[in-house]
Amino acid sequence: MPEPVIETTQLRRVFKSRKREVQAVAGVDLTVSQGEIFGFLGPNGAGKTTTLRMLTTLLPPSGGNARVAGFDLLTQPAQIRERIGYVGQAGGSDREITGRRELVFQGRLYGKSLAAATSRAAELIEMLELENCADRSTGTYSGGQKRRLDIGLGLVHDPQLLFLDEPTTGLDPQSRARVWDEVRRMHDRGTTVFLTTHYLDEADALCDRIAIIDYGKIVAEGTPEELKRAVAGDVVSLSIDGDQQRALDVLSDEPFVRESRLEDGAVLLYVDRGEVAMPAILRLLDGSGLRLVTIGLHRPSLDDVFLRQTGRSLREVAA
């Protein structure tokens, strides 16, 4: 088996402010294999970006260690930098400089000659469909154009491993879909992609494997399917005419209901077998004089996984 692209052991980061110590990352063990799209999922402030910044040599760990792209994070950061690309949340292009100039400059920083950097820039401009704006300063770019340029800056040296920090946050749905396409194309070329997100659908649609982080600790790791399967059974969602809390009170103590909660004005019940639970639910509601408005049965989503692991809904904390 080939060496993993990323392997961390008890990676930790403590931030000190005045008297308080905050553990942003509290001992993370991760393994990312060559060629996969790895999603790092968690609410804001969970430690996603801090972990990413340590793995990209931007921030020294307070404890633990990692191997990234075959090199030791603590002793060989220079070798790691040559092999990874990084696209931060803020992007990192200058408003006053044209996209093409930024790409050429970036290529030069990786040691390319002017000619090589210029032709690589042209290649990326074509690949990312930036022809229309490449020679304008980046201050005039739309959100989607700017994000594609940011990705181009991370790809200039054709890295074996690309880090993307919340690549689609703040983008419109169309630009978001294009970024997804780009990530899939990198994947097809064999690049390993490590991305953070707080969008569940993004992690579900894009990632081969996912780790969920909360309060600086990994709470679950696996393929989206594995994680969803771990939340055994089905989810029944229903709403009644009136106060939803009353329906929750009636149903939550039943033996076939494993977990229950209110969300977005609906009652969610986690049950072992949906088809058995449904008739019982209908009888109970009827017997209590509650009038059903909607009822549905579905497989667990990643949000259900997150809720189970952390006791909170990711949608609530991300909002």
Add this chain to the structure above:
Amino acid sequence: MKLLRDTWLVFGRYFGLLIRNPVWVALGVLQPLLYLILFAPLLQPVAALRGFPHGGAYNVFVPGLLVQLGLFSAAGVGFSLIAELRAGVIERLRVTPVSRVALLLGRAARDVISIVAQSLILILLALPFGLSVHPVGVVIVLALIALTALLTAAIGYTVALWVRSEDSYAPIIFTSSLPILLLSGVLLPLGFAPQWLRTIAAINPLSYAVEAARAVFNDQISDPSVIKGVTIMLVLTVLAVFMGARAFGRAVA
């Protein structure tokens, strides 16, 4: 070699930003002109006062103005860095293999060159007013100004990387550079000052730069104060660049 190449690349980026902005170029030329037109006429009567050094008004004041230009122009460099920190530019550069010393030196070289160019303009414009200086003296003074500017810029960038916000940067830089300037004898020679002020000035490195510049403009290039001023500035500049490069290596933002 990598350091030189990287410094050249980083310099090219920031110098390009400077010259593509004609407003800054125009302001850079205008500033020394304003000093000469609006400030120099005040000097003539002062030069006649007792205790005023020899050499005529312009030969005493122009060196001070030059040092002031070097200090104040370079003190503001941190603002652009803070804007770049916010836009993620610095973080993006730090993930590349680029030398951290080059990240500092490349941009500081841009600042130094623009300040030296302004200084040269100021010297040339002052010649018709009665400034007289030996060409070798001009070179020495420009080197002094370059050191002053590089020292100040390195400190400015370091502070900017520490505080990471304009709201903290502005008061720190301006409340510290003002006393340094006043206690260097830039505005009026310290010959006028009471003893306690002169004592404080003696530990102000900038006063040695001013003294050296004045000696040069007074046709005393071989005066020991010249080599003393240059050496002090050189040592401090090397320390500041080292500190600034470390700050670039550690920058968190």
